[in-house]
Amino acid sequence: MDKIRIGIDISRTVDEAIGVGYYAKNLVDALAKVDMENDYLLYGIFYDCFPKGWKKVVTPKSSNFSLHQKRWPSWWVNRKWKNFGKYKDRLMGEIDILHSTAFTVPPVSRPKIVVTIPDLSCFIYPQFHTEANHQFVTKNLHLAARRANLIISISQNTKKDIKRYLHVPDEKIEVTHLAAGEIFLNECPPDSIASIKTKYHITKPYFLAVGSIEPRKNLSRALIAFKAFIEMKGTHYQFVIAGGKGWKNETFYNLLKKLDIDPHLVFTGYVPEEDLPALYQGAEVFVYPSFYEGFGLPVLEAMASGTPVITSNTSSLPEVAGEAALMVNPMEVFEIFEAMEALITNPSLREELKGKGLEQSKKFTWEKTARQTLVIYQKVFDHGREN
Incomplete structure (x- = not known):
């Protein structure tokens, strides 16, 4: 079997790796554990994403994985990407397959293209996005659908959406699920959970939501429900929101003023991954009433x-x-x-869901995702040689 040279965009793993950055990081780490044969070139700067600290990004130590362009000056790499057409062969590094992990695809001809599309919320809920983001995402998703040799969807539901909104045939889409990272699989000692509570000023039993403060996450209805809960069951609970400020959240903050529950709210801001297991494990209940998700990884993290x-x-x-x-x-x-109310007042239900959640989370692993992705690379590579 011939060795394949695969280029992967990891530019969004730099700094605060959330969303597509978290996907790229975990996929690359898992590929390094299951594939010692093929060569991987990792792009810390890629097409439309130019993070300043890209040379410091953590990459697998395996000899077949390398951070491409690392020895070149950042200013030079940045300039060449912006003048991509003239320098594309040198920038890509003579690869067989290019995997865009964030749905933006440069106009290349030689490598076969695999694109991961995480969700189509811009098509389904355009009102939840800024106009600039809506235009950028929808334009690039249409381009990705045309340029890709194969599209990876992270759920069967998203595959259905891709077929409907981007008019991509079924045979051009493969599904590989996400998974909770290994860091979530170990039980945290009580002192670690206590330390995290102290760090984030959590002083009472708490409900937890994880995600940016944006309309799609539906935090407004969650907090209205929480207000009703504390009015009925007492005020010895807090609601913790772990995530960045997001966008289009003026209505949310106006609602907070009307709800008048500030003493019961904790806004942590961005939480690094190493703090999340203890934050999840310390919570009474995880609340995630999102209107739409391409996958919904925090649900699995909470279950794990x-x-x-x-x-x-x-x-x-x-x-x-x-x-x-x-x-x-x-x-x-x-x-x-x-x-x-049911989960706070019914201990047997809590224990039942805890057990079911642990079992459900075990159905999804990054090793499985990596092996499925490797099959996709081989399929695209073989098809390219046949044609």
Whole structure:
């Protein structure tokens, strides 16, 4: 079997790796464990993404993985990418396959192209995005659909959306699920959980939500439900929101003023991955009533951490949660409230969901994702040689 040279965009793993950056990081780490044969060139700067600290990005130590362009001056690499057409062969490094992990695809002719499309929220909920982001994403998704030899979807639901909105035939799309990282699989000692609570000023039993503060996450309805909960069950609970400020959240912050529950809220801002397991494990309940997800990784992270989950019965979330969560209609505040109340007042239900969640999370592993992705690379490579 011939060796394949594969280029992978890891530019969004630099600094705060969330979303597609988290996907790229875990995929590359898992590929390094299962593939010692093929050569991998990793791009810390890629096409439209120019992080300043790209040379410091952590990459696998395996001899067949290398950070491409590392010895070149950053200013030179940056300039050449911006003048991509003239320098593309040197910038790409004579690869057989280019894997764009963030749906932006440079106009190349020689390497075969694999593109991962994480979700189509810009098409389904355009009102939840800024105009600039909506235009950028929709334009690049259409380009990716045309240029890709094969598209990776991270859920069956997203595959359905890709077929509907981008008009891509079924045979051009493969599904590889995400997974909770290994860091979530170990039980944290009590003193670690206590330390995390102190670090983030958590002083009471708490509900937890993880994600940016943006309309799609539906945090407004979660907090209305939480207000009803503390009014009925007492004020010795907090609601912790772990994530960045996001966008289009003026309505959310206006709502907070009206709810008047500030003493019961904790906004952590961005939380590094090493703090998340203890934050999940310390929570009474994980609340994730998102309107739409391409996958819904925090649901699996919470389950792997042994935390009971409330999530939406929409998009990919039933696919990820299976029978291991309380599913709610994200439009219905009362359903979210009822689920909160049920999990706090019914210890046997909590234990049942904890056990089911741990088992559900084991169905998804990064090793499985890496092996499926490797099969995709081989399929694209073989098809290219046949043609």
